[in-house]
Amino acid sequence: DIQMTQSPSTLSASVGDRVTITCRASQSISSWLAWYQQKPGKAPKLLIYKASSLESGVPSRFSGSGSGTDFTLTISSLQPDDCATYYCQQYQSYSIAFGQGTKVEIK
Amino acid sequence: QVQLVQSGSELKKPGASVKVSCKASGYTFNNYAMNWVRQAPGQGLEWMGWINTNTGNSTYAQGLTGRFVFSLDTAVSTAFLQISSLKAEDTAVYYCARGPYSNSWYNYWGQGTLVTVSS
Numbered sequence: 001d002i003q004m005t006q007s008p009s010t011l012s013a014s015v016g017d018r019v020t021i022t023c024r025a026s027q028s029i030s031s032w033l034a035w036y037q038q039k040p041g042k043a044p045k046l047l048i049y050k051a052s053s054l055e056s057g058v059p060s061r062f063s064g065s066g067s068g069t070d071f072t073l074t075i076s077s078l079q080p081d082d083c084a085t086y087y088c089q090q091y092q093s094y095s096i097a098f099g100q101g102t103k104v105e106i107k
Numbered sequence: 108q109v110q111l112v113q114s115g116s117e118l119k120k121p122g123a124s125v126k127v128s129c130k131a132s133g134y135t136f137n138n139y140a141m142n143w144v145r146q147a148p149g150q151g152l153e154w155m156g157w158i159n160t161n162t163g164n165s166t167y168a169q170g171l172t173g174r175f176v177f178s179l180d181t182a183v184s185t186a187f188l189q190i191s192s193l194k195a196e197d198t199a200v201y202y203c204a205r206g207p208y209s210n211s212w213y214n215y216w217g218q219g220t221l222v223t224v225s226s
Contacts, residue, residue, distance in 0.1 A: 034213075
């Protein structure tokens with residue numbers, strides 16, 4: 001099975017900062033990667049699919065990049081509403097897997 | 108608009124069974140697979156598997172025991188997750204989720220159903 005590893009586990013940054021979260025796959029997944037945002041008590045919300053395609057309605061400060069095994073989610077200018085946990089998900093194989101999550105906090 | 112509405116929270120004793128429902132609306136139910144994802148308290152997301160809404164065939168995540176069964180009632184556009192012989196470690200929020208393909212990202216999620224297993 002393909003394993004997904006995110007880093008860091010927790011991230012603290014100031015409003016307006018550029019924030020980057022990394023996700024690494026244990027084997028190549030081409031561009032079959034999605035990113036989600038989850039706030040406490042809520043279902044995950046899709047942000048990015050196919051590694052870099054922005055889901056409709058998601059603010060343009062969110063962007064995704066990468067292919068193969070290494071991927072990043074970038075928030076260009078962190079906003080208070082971005083406090084959440086972020087998960088990557090691979091869907092290259094029929095055994096789908098999520099990363100362990102990255103919690104983003106405001107300093 | 109697409110909606111996935113799940114059944115309410117459940118409190119069960121160890122050894123009991125529970126059936127969580129996920130009612131779909133706003134699209135043709137048979138055209139899209141339904142997936143299940145769980146999240147234990149304070150933990151990350153865990154993919155459980157999916158059910159083909161045309162054939163009723165299910166694919167389960169490796170390691171998921173036979174205590175977990177996906178099913179359908181296509182007449183009412185509803186998917187079900189049944190868990191038998193409940194254990195304390197089954198305590199989690201269970202989500203149904205749908206994407207554009209059978210193996211894809213999920214752009215629609217249910218609101219989640221909390222299943223608590225406690226004596």
